[in-house]
Amino acid sequence: CNNCHHIESYPKQNNAGPPLTNLNEKLDKEWVAKWIQNPQSFRFNTWMPHFFNQDNNSSPEMIERNNSEIYAMTEYLFKDNPKKKNNSSKFIGNVESGEKLFNAVGCMGCHMVDNNSKNYDYSNLSYEPLISRYGYDVNEMTRYELLKNQGPNLIGLGSKTDAEWIYNWIKNPSDYNHETRMPNLRLSHEEAANITAYLLTLKNNEFDDIKPPLYNKDIMKNIAKGWLIKSYPEVDALSKLEKMNESEITQY
Numbered sequence: 001c002n003n004c005h006h007i008e009s010y011p012k013q014n015n016a017g018p019p020l021t022n023l024n025e026k027l028d029k030e031w032v033a034k035w036i037q038n039p040q041s042f043r044f045n046t047w048m049p050h051f052f053n054q055d056n057n058s059s060p061e062m063i064e065r066n067n068s069e070i071y072a073m074t075e076y077l078f079k080d081n082p083k084k085k086n087n088s089s090k091f092i093g094n095v096e097s098g099e100k101l102f103n104a105v106g107c108m109g110c111h112m113v114d115n116n117s118k119n120y121d122y123s124n125l126s127y128e129p130l131i132s133r134y135g136y137d138v139n140e141m142t143r144y145e146l147l148k149n150q151g152p153n154l155i156g157l158g159s160k161t162d163a164e165w166i167y168n169w170i171k172n173p174s175d176y177n178h179e180t181r182m183p184n185l186r187l188s189h190e191e192a193a194n195i196t197a198y199l200l201t202l203k204n205n206e207f208d209d210i211k212p213p214l215y216n217k218d219i220m221k222n223i224a225k226g227w228l229i230k231s232y233p234e235v236d237a238l239s240k241l242e243k244m245n246e247s248e249i250t251q252y
Helices: 029-037 060-077 095-104 143-148 163-171 189-200 205-209 217-231 234-243 246-251
Strands: none
Touching: 029 060, 060 217, 060 246, 095 189, 163 189, 217 234, 217 246
């Protein structure tokens, strides 16, 4: 995670992904757990890799362990107060006006709203994607296509966060992430509220219906045991483990 994201306890520079230090201001635990489990189930063209339910960790036993690991990561990211969604009407304007503004003020210069995923038949490709000059695409990406990929595809945004966060983000992105490349468009309250209203309509109902992964207390304890034994003599590790409560085990 630290390779691409800024985490407060692991300082570094040049993060490919957004910072995770204020995640509880933007997202709720359920969404984050489902995202970690399968990012492509929310956004098909995300850059975030898919770590779980792969060929080498998809047995029933591994799925139970993975779910406990996902739960532990989510709890770690939400050490502070969990997100409470705020869809107050003061942040929400007119949907139609918001869509027109979204297409007029420059949002589409860096973002797309594209639900059309590409299904590659790897056995019948006329080129080798891993060594192709153009990656997974057969044609070279144009400068315009590159620009549209500067920011994330905004599909499903209304299922991801709330009106308050979207409104504050588009009003002044650097208040949330001072290293963001997204510019301050100097929008009025009405303009920001209208764009917020439009973006809230971009739902991912299939993702909403997915149940978040559940953890197993015994498996979580066994995972913590494995990490403790890597750091301490086994007798000391087991002694420490027995003194931990459920929350401490999960955070460890």
